[in-house]
Amino acid sequence: MMGLKDIAIKMASIYQENRNVEAVLLAGSVSRGWEDKHSDIELNIFWSESPTDEDRMHPIQTIHGSVIDFHPFEEEEWAESYLTPENVKLEISSFLTSTAETWINDVVNEFDIDYGKQCMVSSIYYGQSLYGDPVIDSLKNKVQIYPDQLAEKMIEENLALWYRWNNRKALLDRKDWLMLYDLMGAVQKKLMGTLFGLNKLYIHHPSFKWIHKYSEIFTIKPKNMDERFSAIYLGDAHNSVQELELLIEEVFLLAEKHYPHLPFLNEYKEKMDFVRPENKV
Structure with a gap:
C-alpha cells in the first residue's frame, strides 16, 4: 500500500x-x-x-x-x-x-x-x-536566515493585546461565554504570534495548527506551555482567564528579556494593566 x-x-x-x-x-x-x-x-x-x-x-x-x-x-x-x-x-x-x-x-x-x-x-x-x-x-x-527586524515587528504587532482584553472581567460577570471564549482564542493567537517572533520562526498556518508540535520546538516559551494553553478551554472560565493573564505576563517578560531595547514594551504594559472599570452609579 x-x-x-x-x-x-x-x-x-x-x-x-x-x-x-x-x-x-x-x-x-x-x-x-x-x-x-x-x-x-x-x-x-x-x-x-x-x-x-x-x-x-x-x-x-x-x-x-x-x-x-x-x-x-x-x-x-x-x-x-x-x-x-x-x-x-x-x-x-x-x-x-x-x-x-x-x-x-x-x-x-x-x-x-x-x-x-x-x-x-x-x-x-x-x-x-x-x-x-x-x-x-x-x-x-x-x-534560511530569519531577520531580527521581522521578529521585532511580530512582537510589536502581536503584543498589542489590550483593545478587547480589557473587557474580560465584564464578559465574565455577564457570563457572556461566546464573546469571552472568542476573546481568549484571539489572545492565544496573539501570544502564539509573539512566540513565533521570539523564536524566529515563520508562521506556518494562520490559525497555528500543530500547537503541540510547536510547543516542543520553541526554545523561548512559558513553562508548561502546551498543557496550560490546552487547559484554558477545558477548565472553569474564571480559572482560564487567570491562567491567560499569567501567560500574557510571562510572554511579556520573555519579550523584555530577549528584546529589552524595544521602545513600545513599557507603553504596552501600562495599557495592559487597565481593566474596564465597573460603574459606581
Missing part, C-alpha cells in the same frame, strides 16, 4: 510533465513526518507562466480523481483540492515562481509580517523538493 509521500511523488511526476511547471514542493504535515490518519497531501506547484484550468485539471483527470474545490486565481494563487480513487485528499497551491520570489523578498528583506506570505515562506523552509531541485534550492537559500 502506498504511503502519503509515495502518492505525493507519483503526483509530482504527473505535474512535471507540463513544460511550464518549474518545481513541485511537498509541504504540510507529510513533509515534516507529522502525518496522521486525518492528514492530506499538500503540494506547492511553481509555474513559469499562469496555468490554465486545463493545466490544473490534467493531473486530476489522469488519476481519475474527483474535484472537491477548484478556486479561481485570487491573491496571487491558484488553489484546488481533490480526492484520489483511494480517497486520499490533495491540497494544491499553485504560484508563479516570480510570486514566490517576491513574497520571500517581502518577508525576509521588507519584514512584511503578512501571514499568507509567511506561510509560503515556511512551506519553502520546511518543505521537500519533489521536482525542480535547483529552483527549490534557490528559494530555500533565500529563507
